Amino acid sequence: MLELLGNHTVQTVTLGAVLLGMVSGLLGSFAVLRQQSLLGDTLAHAALPGVCIGFLIAGTRHLGWIMAGALVTAVIAALFVQVVTRYSRIKMDAGLGAALSVSFAVGVVLLTYIQGHASASQGGLDSFLFGQAAATRPSDLWFMGGVTLAAMALVALMWKQLKLVTFDPLFAGSIGLRVGVLETLLTAMIALAVVVGLQMVGVVLMTAMVIAPPVAARQWVSRLEHMVFLAMFMGVVSGVVGVLLSAGVPNLATGPVVVLVASALVTLSLLLAPGRGVLWSWLKLWREQRSIGQRQMLVTLHKLAEHHEDPYYPVERSMLDSFYGVATGHILRRLQARGFVVPASHMRQEGPHWALTDAGHNEARQELERMDWNQAGV
Amino acid sequence: MKREKRHEPDLALHIEDLTVAYEGKPVLWDIDVNIPPGVMAAVIGPNGAGKSTLIKTVLGLVKPTAGHICIHGYPPRQALKRVAYVPQRSAVDWDFPTTVVDVVMMGRYGHLGWFRWPGKRERRRAMDALSAVGMEAFANRQINQLSGGQQQRVFLARAMVQDADVLFLDEPMAGVDATTEKAVVALLQELRDQGKTIIVVHHDLQTVRDYFDWLVILNVRVVAQGPIPEVYTGENLRKAYGGRIALLDPDSSGETPDAVPREVVN
Incomplete structure (x- = not known):
């Protein structure tokens, strides 16, 4: 050319x-x-x-x-x-x-x-x-x-x-x-x-x-x-x-x-531009949703541990799956990467289990405080 | 310009026999307004009373059909540097690509020569004004990230750097949070105490007595004007607002109502 x-x-x-x-x-x-x-x-x-x-x-x-x-x-x-x-x-x-x-x-x-x-x-x-x-x-x-x-x-x-x-x-x-x-x-x-x-x-x-x-x-x-x-x-x-x-x-x-x-330049800009682009806002929405899922999971595990009066109470994954109605493996693996949960074993014939770490409990407590505060603010 | 004698130089704002018409219909009809320097005045009146038109005419944005206007004795076009104007927030596109400090610097444009670009001195003035309104942390923010109250503070900072004697504000408390409203009022009162004259188009009758010391009640004509205690009476308010106001005061003798008058929406 x-x-x-x-x-x-x-x-x-x-x-x-x-x-x-x-x-x-x-x-x-x-x-x-x-x-x-x-x-x-x-x-x-x-x-x-x-x-x-x-x-x-x-x-x-x-x-x-x-x-x-x-x-x-x-x-x-x-x-x-x-x-x-x-x-x-x-x-x-x-x-x-x-x-x-x-x-x-x-x-x-x-x-x-x-x-x-x-x-x-x-x-x-x-x-x-x-x-x-x-x-x-x-x-x-x-x-x-x-x-x-x-x-x-x-x-x-x-x-x-x-x-x-x-x-x-x-x-x-x-x-x-x-x-x-x-x-x-x-x-x-x-x-x-x-x-x-x-x-x-x-x-x-x-x-x-x-x-x-x-x-x-x-x-x-x-x-x-x-x-x-x-x-x-x-x-x-x-x-x-x-x-x-x-x-x-x-x-x-x-x-x-x-x-x-x-x-074509306009289309690309509308899609890709950081901050204002369509893809950008999708990405933000997706991240938000992911983080909500993780926060919910932390609170659920925290409450279950409280209920069983054992901070390291291992929860079977299939139970969490049925509670949320979706596969929760990816959420748990991400929480594991952040150091909030660890895999645990309970009985040989049962499926994989997960337990909260101390950091996970801390995070869950902070999350609960935030929720209380939000409700009080309404 | 120099040969002309000043007309009513002892008044911050002097309006005589002013009529303004849009498409042949009078919006303001034969009004006289006199506001002394150093007061904080509210201009109130029902919708369509001509409040915004009054301010726009004083600033030369609208051509009067008849009558004249003087600011500290000068006709408006010779008093440009003596006045500052805060338009309604909705008058501008807040998605405009610019920063907070940039908007405040616009207040200095009138003092710069035609082809001079704003520089360090203008930026320093803008930063001072921003810290006065509690917005210095936002100086380099995009203006589309501001809340309504923050937008209003930025506009106020822009008016402050104009170094004007008379400030005109069009509904500065509309749609801002309570904290901002208090901060804006405190700032305006401080400016008044420095000897400046503040003229505000206001829509909230409940706060008139707390915020202001001078009042102009407008409804196409001037219904009443003067110091608040003399002018803020049930009779005057009823005259301006007619059936659109419900005075919670059982005593309609025309004394200052103790109960708060409330404008009835629709």
Whole structure:
């Protein structure tokens, strides 16, 4: 796969994927934390009519015009959502949904109109729907690099303002920050990132690039600065791996493969991340259950010894099995490993026996005290 | 800014003819509020009385329809560094990836230049405030590991590092344990004794007399305001809460009720 990197087109596309991963991971982190993941989706879909309008104005597939058009309609949609949610009873999700569907419908109408009327130069305008990474040209990289650099500079300079507005907008307003201006700025930057990704990933899937890397990153870290860096890294990894995979296997569309790699990262993170992952909480639950079984067993043996007035009273395992209704051998062996019980023999014809050690009695007494205390606390 | 004369400089908070409306409906209607410096004031009133709106308007988070506000004689935008604000705990996402000491340092952001990052000095101030609220052991914890009471203490520490003259708190006792409530009240009273003015949106009528020395009763309009003994009367409470309050006091002469008034839920 590495020899692919010698290919000029692959080099360009890979570099583009790196830039796209960085900018979307960076800005996506703030969008996800502000619970505005859908904003990226709306902006991406709203870019489609702009793509068509840019094409109609230029009369040809001129990338500059197309990007400018996309940016303008995406920003108009974002402003529409902001105004509608502020000045009417419509909530954010409904506003985003309305803006998304209306602008996408307009985009598709324009697209079909162009395909029916324009000359041959319309070729491949619909590639903006799902992206066409191979069409990335070295000159596009300058634009993508510029946007990435601008976004990084913005976040670095206004780190504390953006962090505060994201965490606690009311407090941010109370110390005099212009919350509305900062939010508009973040939205405009996300619109730029979306436009950057149109060519490569397309309007339909672009939102995944904004959401997936930050969501995956959040699982592993617990500081905003770490999350932003990790999200950028994961964005880069999905971009590069996706591009190389689709370049190595014939007839694989790059955009969807990039998104699939990003989704795989999310799935892995949701499962495996320490502390927050699903497997982690299963493991914790399982440990808890195991320890409850052991504690119950200690108390049972302690009570039986008390009852028989013999601290080293050997209890036959089959009796414990029938008392608990499950095989108790594994619990006893674990208690043995911790030094709380020892195997004992009683009568030759009987099965294996177990007796509590002094340490076991101590542990059982402490457990009983804890139980009393818990009950008293209720 | 410098040429302007201060208006009512002897009052910590001066509000005149203030009306605030959401979508054409007045939430606060033509209210006048005056709170002297150095008191601990409660703002009470039934749901929808405009308590939170009042605080948000004073802080410039909500635009008034009419009227004016002065803090120690300055309009709110010129008094930003004189006020501290503790929003309701539910206003933020406590799963946000950050630590306790980080949140407290946010209280210094308003004093830092636009592009300055918080540094050692801010961290030291934050640690001092955290030990004042008994949370220094939690400084490097994730905020999603805190209980409700601990969250409230962190918010209070953040307000303390703001070095403000007037503190506004929105329902700081809501959903916290009894120990925290006592600790928060003791801290606020200590701040008041240092000469600061504390203004609290409060929901628990039973504790008003124990905690506060000044009272504003609100129900879209101002029902009554002034020192607790003059204002905390059965008549005033009934005027604000109407049928929603059951005074356990048989004597409805309008004297201060001996029995504790209880807000009837639903």
